[in-house]
Amino acid sequence: MTTFQGYHRPDGRIGIRNRLLVLSVGGLTGPACRRIAAALRDVACVVLPYEAGLIGEDKAVHDRAALGLAAHPNIGATLLIGDNPAVLAALAEGLVARKAACVVLSMDDCGNDTFALVERGLRAGAELIQTMSRQRRATAPLSALVVGLECGRSDPSSGLISNPLLGRVADRIVDAGGTAMLGETTEWLGAEHLLAARARSPQVAADIVAAVKRREQAAVDAGFDLSGRNPTPTNMASGLTTIEEKSLGSTAKSGARPIEGVLGYAEAPARPGSRRWKASRAAL
Amino acid sequence: MTRDAIMLNAGDTVATALRGLAAGETVQVHEGDGAIEVVLGDAIPFGHKLALVPIEPGDPVLKYGISIGRATARIEAGCHVHTHNLISDRARPVKS
Numbered sequence: 403m404t405t406f407q408g409y410h411r412p413d414g415r416i417g418i419r420n421r422l423l424v425l426s427v428g429g430l431t432g433p434a435c436r437r438i439a440a441a442l443r444d445v446a447c448v449v450l451p452y453e454a455g456l457i458g459e460d461k462a463v464h465d466r467a468a469l470g471l472a473a474h475p476n477i478g479a480t481l482l483i484g485d486n487p488a489v490l491a492a493l494a495e496g497l498v499a500r501k502a503a504c505v506v507l508s509m510d511d512c513g514n515d516t517f518a519l520v521e522r523g524l525r526a527g528a529e530l531i532q533t534m535s536r537q538r539r540a541t542a543p544l545s546a547l548v549v550g551l552e553c554g555r556s557d558p559s560s561g562l563i564s565n566p567l568l569g570r571v572a573d574r575i576v577d578a579g580g581t582a583m584l585g586e587t588t589e590w591l592g593a594e595h596l597l598a599a600r601a602r603s604p605q606v607a608a609d610i611v612a613a614v615k616r617r618e619q620a621a622v623d624a625g626f627d628l629s630g631r632n633p634t635p636t637n638m639a640s641g642l643t644t645i646e647e648k649s650l651g652s653t654a655k656s657g658a659r660p661i662e663g664v665l666g667y668a669e670a671p672a673r674p675g676s677r678r679w680k681a682s683r684a685a686l
Numbered sequence: 687m688t689r690d691a692i693m694l695n696a697g698d699t700v701a702t703a704l705r706g707l708a709a710g711e712t713v714q715v716h717e718g719d720g721a722i723e724v725v726l727g728d729a730i731p732f733g734h735k736l737a738l739v740p741i742e743p744g745d746p747v748l749k750y751g752i753s754i755g756r757a758t759a760r761i762e763a764g765c766h767v768h769t770h771n772l773i774s775d776r777a778r779p780v781k782s
Contacts, residue, residue: 558702558733561750562692591776592754621777628777629769641702641733643767644774647754 404578406547407539409475412501416546417475421446422531424523425472427484427493428453431509434516435483438523442531446477453489467668469496472504478534479503481527483519487511505530545579548671551655552585556633557640561651573657581671584656588617588632592646593653600661609664691715691736693722695751700735700767702749707736713764728766735767747772 408416424447426435432449439447448471456464472480472493480502484490487508497504505526512518551568553560572582590597594614601607621628633642642648665671690713691701701715701722707730714721715738722738730736735749741761746753759771 558735562694562702592752592774596752618777629774638769641731641735641768643735643769643772644755645776646752646774647749650750650752650754 403574404544405541406544408542408546409478409537410540410542411475413473413475415475415548416542417477418547419476420478420534420537421476422527422534423448423472423474423477423480424527425468425480425482426450427468427482427489428486430454430485431483431516431519434519434523437520438481438483438527441524442527444531445527453484453486463667465493468493469500470668470670472497473500473502477502478537479505479530481523481530482506483508483523485509503530503533543579544575547575547578547580548583549575549581550583550585553652553655556637556642556648556651558642558651561647561654565651565654568655569657571657572655573659576657576659582657582659583665583671584653586652587613588621588628588645589649589652590614591618591628591649592644593649596650597653597656597661600658602660602662606661606663610661613664689716691730693717693738694749697748697751699737699739699741699745699748701738703730703732703734703736706730706732724764727762727764730766737761737763737765737767739763741767 406418408418409420410416422442422445424435424439424445426432426449429449429451435447435449439445450464450468452464472482480497482490482493482504485508487510490506490508494504494506507519507523507526509519512522549572551572553565553568575582591614594611598607598610601610628645632645633648637648689704690707691703693701693715696717707713707726709726709729711726712723713726713736714723724736724738726736740763741747741757743757743759745757747755747757747767753775755772755774757771758773761767761771
């Protein structure tokens with residue numbers, strides 16, 4: 403397989419899905435966004451829990467995540483909803499720069515009436531879906547495919563069969579010039595030397611080891627034993643004993659190709675090649 | 687051919703049970719062209735590990751050719767290896 407069918411976005415990236423994103427920029431408009439999303443078909447709804455009061459690096463990460471979600475190639479258009487018009491306007495400007503379609507609705511636009519917000523959001527969302535429905539998939543090279551590698555509820559068979567199989571798939575995508583990303587840094591503990599040995603440069607190797615050390619140190623500093631939390635009691639009942647054992651199975655998802663770099667939370671890969679996405683499970 | 691247990695890398699000190707194994711069973715585990723034969727000292731549930739060789743306290747336990755932690759007690763060949771006799775080397779809190 404050297405091609406796939408995807409949605410060719412104006413920024414040149416290619417998605418495999420064509421969903422409307424209802425994005426609540428902050429927690430205040432979360433319930434309204436969930437109501438809007440529940441009433442529309444094939445919608446992704448993301449409620450960012452924080453916005454007001456974020457400063458510095460927290461704000462930068464939040465903004466990067468919001469922009470990354472709304473400009474995601476699997477998203478055909480975004481309904482941007484929030485309570486701060488200036489924040490929404492800045493985000494919309496970023497989306498316009500990336501040629502991503504969006505409609506902005508703020509609490510202020512609706513007289514601070516959440517029922518009015520839901521009604522207007524429903525209409526705007528339905529119109530965006532109608533527009534998006536004209537888009538069609540077209541052939542794209544495998545080199546344009548970007549995948550995130552994720553498993554769940556590990557048992558010993560994960561490391562025997564499913565994760566090594568996913569690793570073979572990742573290798574094929576990378577061999578074709580595509581991109582694969584691995585997250586869940588905690589589940590690199592005990593396997594990080596294998597990942598570091600595949601790093602494209604000494605700096606990347608150091609970044610991989612540092613990312614794992616930070617997670618390990620956080621657990622040690624918090625004074626808790628990782629055992630029983632990761633691996634979880636379910637993992638352990640099925641036969642996994644230690645985080646090292648779980649990690650060795652988990653990282654098999656990443657295949658065997660060179661690792662190009664380590665990404666921060668909500669950072670997008672720039673060049674093709676196998677990548678590790680340093681992010682918590684919650685971010686995936 | 688059905689297999690009782692799988693050894694993932696030559697030189698591993700444990701194998702993973704591919705079916706529920708009963709205590710007293712003789713189990714063959716393939717290693718390269720040959721096989722290791724062990725008599726089970728414990729029942730080994732599906733997916734759980736059995737020792738292929740005697741493991742001393744403090745010894746690394748090898749699976750995938752890599753240490754997955756250390757033995758906390760002597761483990762006889764054919765016995766169950768799990769949380770009661772294997773502990774992680776990582777993210778250990780400092781005991782005060």
